[in-house]
Amino acid sequence: MSRLPLEGVRVVALEQYISGPYCTMWLADAGAEVIKVERPDGGDPRRVFMPQRQGDNGESVSGGFFSFNRNKKSVTLDLRSDEGIEAYRQLVATADVVVENLRPGAVDKLGIGYADLTADRDDLVYAAISGYGRTEGLPFAGRPAFDAAILGMSGITHVTGGSADRPPELPMYGLADMTTGILAGYQILMSLFDRERTGQGRLIDVSMYDTMVALNERPLMHHAFTGKVITRGPDAFQAPMGAYECADGFISLVVPNDLMWRRVAACIGRPELADDPATATGAARAADPDSYLPAMTAWLRERTRAQAVAELEAAGVPVGIVQDSSDIAACPHLEARGMFVRVQDPDIGEVRMPHAPFALSDSAPVPARSVPRLGADNEEILGALELDQDRLARATGAALTTAP
Incomplete structure (x- = not known):
C-alpha cells in the first residue's frame, strides 16, 4: 500500500x-x-x-x-x-x-x-x-x-x-x-x-x-581562479548565452563549448562560423558578438519559438522556450x-x-x-x-x- x-x-x-x-x-x-x-x-x-x-x-x-x-x-x-x-x-x-x-x-x-x-x-x-x-x-x-x-x-x-x-x-x-x-x-x-x-x-x-x-558559485569560482570580479552582462568565456527573440517571443539557450557551437552554426546555415577564428571559440564570440549574432538572430526571427526549438533540438542543441505563467499553467x-x-x-x-x-x-x-x-x-x-x-x-x- x-x-x-x-x-x-x-x-x-x-x-x-x-x-x-x-x-x-x-x-x-x-x-x-x-x-x-x-x-x-x-x-x-x-x-x-x-x-x-x-x-x-x-x-x-x-x-x-x-x-x-x-x-x-x-x-x-x-x-x-x-x-x-x-x-x-x-x-x-x-x-x-x-x-x-x-x-x-x-x-x-x-x-x-x-x-x-x-x-x-x-x-x-x-x-x-x-x-x-x-x-x-x-x-x-x-x-x-x-x-x-x-x-x-x-x-x-x-x-x-x-x-x-x-x-x-x-x-x-x-x-x-x-x-x-x-x-x-x-x-x-x-x-x-x-x-x-x-x-x-x-x-x-x-x-x-x-x-x-x-x-552564487560561478562568480566566486571566477574570483578564486582569476582574481577578477564578474558583473552583469555577457559572460567572458561562453557565447551565445541568454534569451533570443523569435517571431513570436523568446527562446533561452547557452552554448557551453565549441562542439555545441558547431551544431548551432550548422543549424542556422552558417557552418563556416564554426571554424572562423573570430567565432570558433566561446571567448572569441563573447569578445565580439557582432561576429555571429546578426546571423543567428536573423535566423531566429524567421521562425516561431516552437520552430526554432524543434530545429535546434534536432541538431542536438538543448534549448527552451521562455515561458510565462500562462504557458506553464497550460503545459501538457x-x-x-x-x-x-x-x-x-x-x-x-x-x-x-x-x-x-x-x-x-x-x-x-x-x-x-x-x-x-x-x-x-x-x-x-x-x-x-x-x-x-x-x-x-x-x-x-x-x-x-x-x-x-
Missing part, C-alpha cells in the same frame, strides 16, 4: 513569511503533520498579502499565504502569556521537529529556545532559520533580514541585470527565502535519518546568507507529470497550484488540503495537552473553539 514518506513525523512550525513556511510546506507535502503556531491577533502576516481571491460567501484568501501554507494545521498561541508558553512547551514535547524563523534571540528571551526545549530531551531536531545565522558575536549576528537584503549581500543581485552600465536588478521574488527553506528541509531529513542511528537530535542553524553565497508535460494539485478551498473553490516536485516510485500522491484558517486546529491539537479549559483559553488568546 502506498504511503507518504514522512507520515508519522510531527513538525511544530513557529514561522512566518516565506523561509520557514516554504520549508514546512514541503515537509507537509511529503506527509509530515505540520502544526503552524500563529499569533491570535492576525496570525502570519502573509495571511493578508495581495493578491487575494474572494469567495461567494465574502471570505477572502491570500495568494501569498496560499503559496506557502497548504497541507498544514493552525493553532493560535499567545506567547506573551505564561499559559501560551506552557502550551507551546507541551506541544513541542509531542513533536519530532521544530522549525522557526523568528529573529535570532526572540525565542530565547521567551524561554523556548533550543537549549530550553532540549533540557529534558536530546532527540529533538530543531531548525532555526535566520538571515545571517545564530552564532553570537559575529559581525552580522542578529541583523534582521528579508529576501532582498540577502540577495544583495550574497552577490546575486550584483550579477543580475542586463549590463554593467545599468543598475543591478533583483532576481525572482523570494529566491533567497525559498532556497533557504529547501536547504533547511534537506538538513532536517539528514538529521532525522541520523537520529534513527544515534537517537540524538540536533540544532540546525540555517543562514540565508550562507545559502545564497553557496548558490507538467500536467502529465502531475506537478499540479487541485486544492479545494472551502471559501474560494478550486485552486490549481504546483506542489513540491517529488516523484517517488511507491509514494502516495502529494496531498491537496487547503491552507488552514487561523486557529482552526486549536481544539484537536491543543485540546490534547494537559491544560484545563481556562488555561487553554488564555493560551490561545480566545476561548477554545473550532474555527469554521
Whole structure:
C-alpha cells in the first residue's frame, strides 16, 4: 500500500513569511503533520498579502499565504502569556521537529529556545532559520533580514541585470527565502535519518546568507581562479548565452563549448562560423558578438519559438522556450507529470497550484488540503495537552473553539 514518506513525523512550525513556511510546506507535502503556531491577533502576516481571491460567501484568501501554507494545521498561541508558553512547551514535547524563523534571540528571551526545549530531551531536531545565522558575536549576528537584503549581500543581485552600465536588478521574488527553506528541509531529513542511528537530535542553524553565497558559485569560482570580479552582462568565456527573440517571443539557450557551437552554426546555415577564428571559440564570440549574432538572430526571427526549438533540438542543441505563467499553467508535460494539485478551498473553490516536485516510485500522491484558517486546529491539537479549559483559553488568546 502506498504511503507518504514522512507520515508519522510531527513538525511544530513557529514561522512566518516565506523561509520557514516554504520549508514546512514541503515537509507537509511529503506527509509530515505540520502544526503552524500563529499569533491570535492576525496570525502570519502573509495571511493578508495581495493578491487575494474572494469567495461567494465574502471570505477572502491570500495568494501569498496560499503559496506557502497548504497541507498544514493552525493553532493560535499567545506567547506573551505564561499559559501560551506552557502550551507551546507541551506541544513541542509531542513533536519530532521544530522549525522557526523568528529573529535570532526572540525565542530565547521567551524561554523556548533550543537549549530550553532540549533540557529534558536530546532527540529533538530543531531548525532555526535566520538571515545571517545564530552564532553570537559575529559581525552580522542578529541583523534582521528579508529576501532582498540577502540577495544583495550574497552577490546575486550584483550579477543580475542586463549590463554593467545599468543598475543591478533583483532576481525572482523570494529566491533567497525559498532556497533557504529547501536547504533547511534537506538538513532536517539528514538529521532525522541520523537520529534513527544515534537517537540524538540536533540544532540546525540555517543562514540565508550562507545559502545564497553557496548558490552564487560561478562568480566566486571566477574570483578564486582569476582574481577578477564578474558583473552583469555577457559572460567572458561562453557565447551565445541568454534569451533570443523569435517571431513570436523568446527562446533561452547557452552554448557551453565549441562542439555545441558547431551544431548551432550548422543549424542556422552558417557552418563556416564554426571554424572562423573570430567565432570558433566561446571567448572569441563573447569578445565580439557582432561576429555571429546578426546571423543567428536573423535566423531566429524567421521562425516561431516552437520552430526554432524543434530545429535546434534536432541538431542536438538543448534549448527552451521562455515561458510565462500562462504557458506553464497550460503545459501538457507538467500536467502529465502531475506537478499540479487541485486544492479545494472551502471559501474560494478550486485552486490549481504546483506542489513540491517529488516523484517517488511507491509514494502516495502529494496531498491537496487547503491552507488552514487561523486557529482552526486549536481544539484537536491543543485540546490534547494537559491544560484545563481556562488555561487553554488564555493560551490561545480566545476561548477554545473550532474555527469554521
